[in-house]
Amino acid sequence: MNQNEQEKTNQAVGKQTIRFACPPAILSRASIVGDMEGQGPLASYFDQIEPDPAFGMDSWEEGESEMVRRAVQTAITKSGIAKENIRYIFGGDLLGQLIGSTFGLKDFQIPIFGLYGACSTCGEALSLAAMTVNAGYASHVIAVTSSHFGGAEKQFRFPLEYGNQRPLSSTWTVTGSGAFLVSATSPDQPMKEYPRITSVTTGKIVDYGVRDNMNMGACMAPAAADVIYQCLEDLAVKPSHFDKIITGDLGKVGSEILIKLLRDNDYDIEKQHMDCGVCIFDNEEQDTHSGGSGCGCAAVTLAGYILHQLESNEWKRVLFVPTGALLSTVSFNEGQTIPGVAHAVVIEHIE
Amino acid sequence: MKVKQNDQEYNRYVEAITPKHSCFKNCLHAFLVGGCICLLGQVIFNVCTTQFHYEEADAMSVCSILLVFLSVLLTGLNLYKPLAKYGGAGALVPITGFANSVAAPTIEYKKEGEVFGKGVKVFTIAGPVILFGVVVSFVAGFIYWIFKLL
Numbered sequence: 001m002n003q004n005e006q007e008k009t010n011q012a013v014g015k016q017t018i019r020f021a022c023p024p025a026i027l028s029r030a031s032i033v034g035d036m037e038g039q040g041p042l043a044s045y046f047d048q049i050e051p052d053p054a055f056g057m058d059s060w061e062e063g064e065s066e067m068v069r070r071a072v073q074t075a076i077t078k079s080g081i082a083k084e085n086i087r088y089i090f091g092g093d094l095l096g097q098l099i100g101s102t103f104g105l106k107d108f109q110i111p112i113f114g115l116y117g118a119c120s121t122c123g124e125a126l127s128l129a130a131m132t133v134n135a136g137y138a139s140h141v142i143a144v145t146s147s148h149f150g151g152a153e154k155q156f157r158f159p160l161e162y163g164n165q166r167p168l169s170s171t172w173t174v175t176g177s178g179a180f181l182v183s184a185t186s187p188d189q190p191m192k193e194y195p196r197i198t199s200v201t202t203g204k205i206v207d208y209g210v211r212d213n214m215n216m217g218a219c220m221a222p223a224a225a226d227v228i229y230q231c232l233e234d235l236a237v238k239p240s241h242f243d244k245i246i247t248g249d250l251g252k253v254g255s256e257i258l259i260k261l262l263r264d265n266d267y268d269i270e271k272q273h274m275d276c277g278v279c280i281f282d283n284e285e286q287d288t289h290s291g292g293s294g295c296g297c298a299a300v301t302l303a304g305y306i307l308h309q310l311e312s313n314e315w316k317r318v319l320f321v322p323t324g325a326l327l328s329t330v331s332f333n334e335g336q337t338i339p340g341v342a343h344a345v346v347i348e349h350i351e
Numbered sequence: 352m353k354v355k356q357n358d359q360e361y362n363r364y365v366e367a368i369t370p371k372h373s374c375f376k377n378c379l380h381a382f383l384v385g386g387c388i389c390l391l392g393q394v395i396f397n398v399c400t401t402q403f404h405y406e407e408a409d410a411m412s413v414c415s416i417l418l419v420f421l422s423v424l425l426t427g428l429n430l431y432k433p434l435a436k437y438g439g440a441g442a443l444v445p446i447t448g449f450a451n452s453v454a455a456p457t458i459e460y461k462k463e464g465e466v467f468g469k470g471v472k473v474f475t476i477a478g479p480v481i482l483f484g485v486v487v488s489f490v491a492g493f494i495y496w497i498f499k500l501l
Contacts, residue, residue: 160459210361
């Protein structure tokens with residue numbers, strides 16, 4: 001093997017991690033959210049807050065597509081890259097057969113990979129986007145995910161106007177779409193001014209036998225713990241290596257479980273840990289119970305708040321871990337368990 | 352991971368740390384809201400019989416119709432949901448809860464068309480109540496009939 005080849009094969013480290021030889025840059029980011037998110041503590045970080053829950057369309061689903069379209073368009077416009085130079089889109093949402101992404105992305109006429117990782121899709125999309133540009137298959141690609149409160153409630157729970165009581169462990173699906181333009185770098189053009197994806201750890205499906213669909217945090221926490229543990233092992237670092245370890249939508253209940261599970265495995269992440277679901281809403285004011293959830297939750301928090309913190313040098317290095325609960329109404333009604341999956345993405349500001 | 356709990360242990364642990372609504376508070380709210388709805392029904396009934404001199408059966412029909420109408424109106428204005436959130440079973444058990452469970456899917460599935468949207472989905476929540484209501488009435492009627500024969 002010559003040196004070049006050796007360098008390439010060495011990018012696979014440990015069991016589940018890839019450390020990129022040329023860490024891809026996140027050239028631009030866009031976050032479009034609904035009214036409820038616009039009243040939350042992160043409001044000032046979002047690109048667009050839309051008061052109309054249907055985003056000017058006729059239904060929640062069409063509204064979600066419009067939100068996706070705006071997110072991608074905003075990311076493209078902000079980057080200054082011509083649409084023709086974007087080779088692929090990696091995108092997904094929560095609606096059946098990905099109709100949110102389909103109708104939002106069809107008019108861009110960019111080759112597309114439709115992804116489903118439940119609420120972990122943002123991590124999955126970013127991982128594949130980074131792998132693609134690092135491998136040299138494209139110079140610029142887009143990763144995008146979305147979720148809509150109305151659409152998710154309609155699909156997974158009850159019609160919106162139906163009166164019922166939500167358990168305290170339940171979460172509130174975020175109406176939002178986050179898009180990222182991921183670009184290739186090279187030693188000559190390292191693009192140091194942008195946040196870079198330095199490594200990704202892909203998660204396994206983890207099932208601890210939880211069956212309560214109103215306690216998603218408990219379903220997903222083991223998957224998050226598993227992938228964070230593996231990431232730390234593979235990279236041979238301690239939690240303090242990161243300024244923040246950020247999970248997607250474990251909520252209050254799931255966060256407590258995650259910290260406990262990792263503590264059982266000799267990693268204490270309490271100091272570094274934050275959860276997008278916990279910080280996107282003000283639980284006291286907005287009565288969202290365990291916190292926010294959905295593909296959009298992690299995506300808009302990353303696009304709005306986390307990347308802002310990295311760009312402004314508040315944080316140097318974060319471990320971003322969106323978490324997904326793998327269920328459908330059929331699997332749930334037929335009494336199956338709710339397994340979880342989570343994907344870890346290391347994003348840092350390299351000097 | 353090195354250390355893993357087994358499923359049973361994990362589920363027990365989750366159960367222990369998951370916060371729950373207070374049962375006493377829920378019962379109290381249900382009593383208040385359910386009581387108010389029933390009081391309103393009684394007021395309608397009394398007004399019908401004393402002021403308008405309706406027959407008792409007619410007054411009951413008027414009472415049901417008005418309560419169902421009010422519930423559907425509140426559902427359309429998205430006001431029934433907060434009432435049910437506060438009142439729980441107190442808002443769901445009276446006839447108003449039934450009306451809400453019929454009106455809500457109709458609004459939600461309007462976009463999917465008259466037949467396959469509203470038509471098919473209208474009883475998605477209330478359907479089981481109707482089905483089992485009919486079955487139980489049949490059984491009760493049958494038992495009543497047997498007793499009458501004896």
